[in-house]
Amino acid sequence: MPELLDRVPDLVLLQRRTLWVLSAGQVLSGISFGATVSLGAVLAARISGDDGLSGLASAAITLGTALTSMPLAALAGRRGRGLALASGMAVALLGVGLVIVAVPTASFAMLLTGFLLIGAGQAANLQARFAATDLATDASRGRDLSMVVWATTIGAVLGPNLVGPGEELGAIVGMPALTGPYLFTLAGQLGGIVLYLTALRPDPLLLARADALTRPQASGLIARPDRPVAAGYAMLTVVGAHTVMVSVMAMTPIHLLHHGATLTVVGLTISLHIAGMFALSPVFGMLADRWGRLRTIALGFAILAASAAVIALGASDPTWVTVALILLGLGWSAATVAGAALLTETSAAELRVRRQGRNDAAMSLMGALGAVAAGGALGWVGFEGLALFTLPVIVVVVVLLPLGRR
Structure with a gap:
């Protein structure tokens, strides 16, 4: 691997190019998944004949993400980021x-299998943010990671808006109803595969390892002893x-509809929530670099607590629910950007990629379990109670904050 360094004299320029490639890949993936997720519930309900099974499409994608995160991380550890990211998107392409x-064919089992495989593409998206840290330094790690996260915003906004044009295009080529938008998904996945295989060279992970071996003190890259306690805390955050x-x-769309909100209001609320998740991620990334990972994590969970408080006090007012959802997205962004940066720099080189895969698998699995549990809690304690039920998680993370220094 050291011979790679002879061909790349300027790691700063290479990192800049790597960020552009990863960001472009996130845009392509976002466009793909925007159309996929938008129609998943509709297709599941139509083919199964039961609206109660509509949520299984999203559940299958999430489960697929959890199941493929660690294998893709292992592949990245052996062969590099480019092949791992392309492989995840290739599996998703098969799923589409x-x-x-x-x-x-009205095959519900095939439909769910397809969505399960599509989850591999989402696993690749999550891994891309860690790929942004491979050649980053202490001074830029949070910012670089957050720039790739921010790129998701473009695809997340464009993707759902391609459903209409996709249906028209699908009708022209004779595709079944509600499958036309998947033409954009296919194109996005193919574009991402080609991009990662051809443009992500030299591979940032393999090059970072070579640089750490050759110039552990001069490069500014990560070459430190393992800190398992701090890494575990980073995953917890x-x-x-x-x-x-x-x-x-x-549970927000259901709650708003039960309180008389229109679909337009529901859509606007979720859109603003997504904007909170991604649009300001570079701000939190720079804050994590300059102010510190743990302080930014604490800020993120403080914002999450504020979101819960706003919901508890104003759950019956769609305007306050919208404010709470924006805060929810901002808190998530600050905590996950800083937490991912902390996980990367507290893990020894030989453990780093494996832990990143475990992090993404646990993140996806707990998100799915949280959504399922929230459905039961909503009927039991209402939306206000559901928000308050999240406070123990927030309190635990904040109380354990000193572990991040160990």
Whole structure:
């Protein structure tokens, strides 16, 4: 691996190029998944004939993400980020094909299998943010990671808006109803695969390892003893923030509709929530670099607590619920960006990628469990009680904050 360094004299320029490639890949993936998720529940309900099964599409994607996060991380550890990211998108591409075939054949099992495989693409998206840290320094790690997270905003906004044009395009080429938008998904996945295989060279993970071996003190890259306690705390912050966010967000549309809100209001609320999640991530990334990872984590969970308080006091008012959802997105962004940066720099090189995969698997699995539990809690204690039920998670993370220094 040291021979890689002879071909790349300026790691700063290479890191800048790597961030552009990863960001472009996130845009392509975001466009793909925007259309996929928008229609998943509709297709599941139509093919199964039961609206109660509509949520299984999203559940299958989340489960697929959890199941493939660690294998993709292991592949990255052996062969580099480019192959791992492309492989995740290739598996998702196969899943999209199964979904398209499942619609005319009315095969519910094939549909769910397709969505399960699509989860591998989401696992690749999560891994991309860690790929942004491979060549980053202490002074830029949070910012670099957050820039790739921010790129998700573009795809998340564009993707759902391609459903209409996709249906028209699908009708022209003779595709079954509600499958036309998946043409954009196919194109996005193919574009991402080609991009990662051809443009993510030299591979940032392999190059970082070579640089750490050759110039551990001069490069400014991570070459420190392992800090398992701090790394474990970093994973707790990311998983905790994600569980809180998903639990509340998943039940918001139902709550708003029960209180007389229109679909337009519901859509606006969720859009503003997504903007809170991604649009300001570079701000939190720079804050994590300059102010510190743990302080930014504390800020994130303080914002999550404020979101819960706003819901508890104003759950019957759609305006206050919207404010709370924006705060929920901002708190998630601050905590997960700083937590991911902390996990990366507290893990020894030989353990780093493996822990990143475990982090993403746990994040996806707990998010799914949180959404399921929130459904029961909503009927039991209401939306206000559901928000308050997230406070123990917030308190635990804040109380254990000193572990992040160990």
